[in-house]
Amino acid sequence: MTATRIGVGATGERYDVVVGTGVLSELPGLVGSAEKVALIHPEGLTGLAERVAAALNEAGHRVFPMPVPDGEAAKTVAVAADLWSRLGGENFTRGDAVVGLGGGAATDLAGFVAASWLRGVRSILVPTTLLGMVDAAVGGKTGINTPEGKNLVGAFHPPAGVLCDLETLRTLPRADYIGGLAEIIKAGFIDDPAICDLVEADPEGACSPDGLHTRELIERAIRVKAEVVSGDLRESGRREILNYGHTLGHAIERAENYTFRHGYAVSVGMVFVAELARLDGRIDEGLVRRHRTLLSSVGLPVSYDRAAWSDLLATMSVDKKTRGNTLRFVVLDGLAEPVILSGPSPELLGEAYRAVTSAG
Numbered sequence: 525m526t527a528t529r530i531g532v533g534a535t536g537e538r539y540d541v542v543v544g545t546g547v548l549s550e551l552p553g554l555v556g557s558a559e560k561v562a563l564i565h566p567e568g569l570t571g572l573a574e575r576v577a578a579a580l581n582e583a584g585h586r587v588f589p590m591p592v593p594d595g596e597a598a599k600t601v602a603v604a605a606d607l608w609s610r611l612g613g614e615n616f617t618r619g620d621a622v623v624g625l626g627g628g629a630a631t632d633l634a635g636f637v638a639a640s641w642l643r644g645v646r647s648i649l650v651p652t653t654l655l656g657m658v659d660a661a662v663g664g665k666t667g668i669n670t671p672e673g674k675n676l677v678g679a680f681h682p683p684a685g686v687l688c689d690l691e692t693l694r695t696l697p698r699a700d701y702i703g704g705l706a707e708i709i710k711a712g713f714i715d716d717p718a719i720c721d722l723v724e725a726d727p728e729g730a731c732s733p734d735g736l737h738t739r740e741l742i743e744r745a746i747r748v749k750a751e752v753v754s755g756d757l758r759e760s761g762r763r764e765i766l767n768y769g770h771t772l773g774h775a776i777e778r779a780e781n782y783t784f785r786h787g788y789a790v791s792v793g794m795v796f797v798a799e800l801a802r803l804d805g806r807i808d809e810g811l812v813r814r815h816r817t818l819l820s821s822v823g824l825p826v827s828y829d830r831a832a833w834s835d836l837l838a839t840m841s842v843d844k845k846t847r848g849n850t851l852r853f854v855v856l857d858g859l860a861e862p863v864i865l866s867g868p869s870p871e872l873l874g875e876a877y878r879a880v881t882s883a884g
């Protein structure tokens with residue numbers, strides 16, 4: 525099957541997200557005239573990184589492999605500072621480039637290092653997880669975590685290109701693959717209900733890189749994200765809908781010391797905001813049930829009771845959508861009708877959380 529190109533961004537600063545098998549071969553072209561290339565990747569992907577480095581060397585670039593810890597452990601100030609030292613030590617200039625290879629954690633970190641080094645150098649992202657392909661590598665949000673919460677330090681720094689080589693998904697553990705389905709299903713609930721229909725038609729196929737509808741699911745989710753961020757890169761309005769399920773989700777990740785997969789936390793967070801919307805009289809019980817049934821059909825969690833509500837509430841107060849003391853949540857007025865619910869009462873929030881602590 526030929527590669528699909530999905531354009532992202534405003535005129536004049538557009539880049540492509542390329543989806544297909546073997547599209548990694550386009551990387552040297554995207555690196556362009558950069559003499560030096562920092563190749564930031566998780567330690568667990570060293571084999572793949574070596575092959576990528578060989579291809580870049582072959583094309584005449586000087587490659588500096590920069591392995592970082594696997595997963596969320598990479599998104600720290602200490603790891604970022606170590607990478608800044610490496611770039612400084614190798615005299616990286618504004619003519620050089622950063623390649624982020626790996627899951628969303630690695631591409632968020634690599635993007636942030638590229639955004640902050642010399643106030644911004646070229647980055648190219650090569651997501652190797654389902655979540656990275658359909659969400660994290662697309663749209664220019666980069667960042668790291670701090671003790672206070674998730675992604676609290678970061679920058680908007682769109683990449684020069686994104687290469688989603690579907691072959692790389694073959695080595696991804698099933699549990700990580702399923703995490704990516706949460707963001708795909710999110711895109712379905714907020715904007716493209718056909719995604720929900722496709723997952724419901726074949727939940728087991730949705731959990732596999734070989735599923736009948738896998739390519740369509742990936743491309744549909746990327747198109748939702750591309751359309752939203754192209755109109756609102758800096759999240760001054762519509763982009764907030766991509767945060768569906770994330771307000772509680774991020775608080776759960778922090779409460780669990782980032783050992784709870786992002787997609788799994790977002791899954792619980794989506795059930796929470798569905799319950800909130802029902803309690804606020806916006807959606808009916810049927811749409812809440814659809815959240816629970818759809819998410820659990822692919823093995824995502826739909827209930828959670830391991831953290832104290834008061835702790836989760838405190839973490840949500842530093843969510844980026846919060847204004848002053850007012851918590852703000854993305855909720856639905858109906859399927860694919862996302863709106864912001866500002867300042868729901870503590871009673872309503874507590875009741876929605878209670879609904880999430882039971883299996884429903």
Ligand SMILES: NC(=O)c1ccc[n+]([C@@H]2O[C@H](COP(=O)([O-])OP(=O)(O)OC[C@H]3O[C@@H](n4cnc5c(N)ncnc54)[C@H](O)[C@@H]3O)[C@@H](O)[C@H]2O)c1
Nearest residue numbers: 566594595627628629652653655659660665692695696786
């Ligand atoms: N910037 C954004 O817009 C955005 C959007 C969504 C999520 N995110 C962020 O993305 C992160 C989650 O990303 P994720 O779900 O990809 O998890 P991850 O990056 O933690 O990767 C999961 C695990 O899979 C490994 N891995 C990666 N590719 C592999 C492959 N092909 N084969 C085998 N193992 C592989 C990783 O090393 C890691 O151990 C979170 O930090 C989240 O905040 C960012």
Ligand SMILES: O=C(O)C(=O)C[C@@H](O)[C@H](O)[C@H](O)COP(=O)(O)O
Nearest residue numbers: 659663665674675763766767770844
């Ligand atoms: O791209 C966005 O905008 C999103 O909100 C996508 C989310 O899936 C993603 O997890 C993002 O990193 C969350 O952003 P944050 O601003 O809440 O940290």
Ligand SMILES: [Zn+2]
Nearest residue numbers: 707770786790
């Ligand atoms: Zn997310």
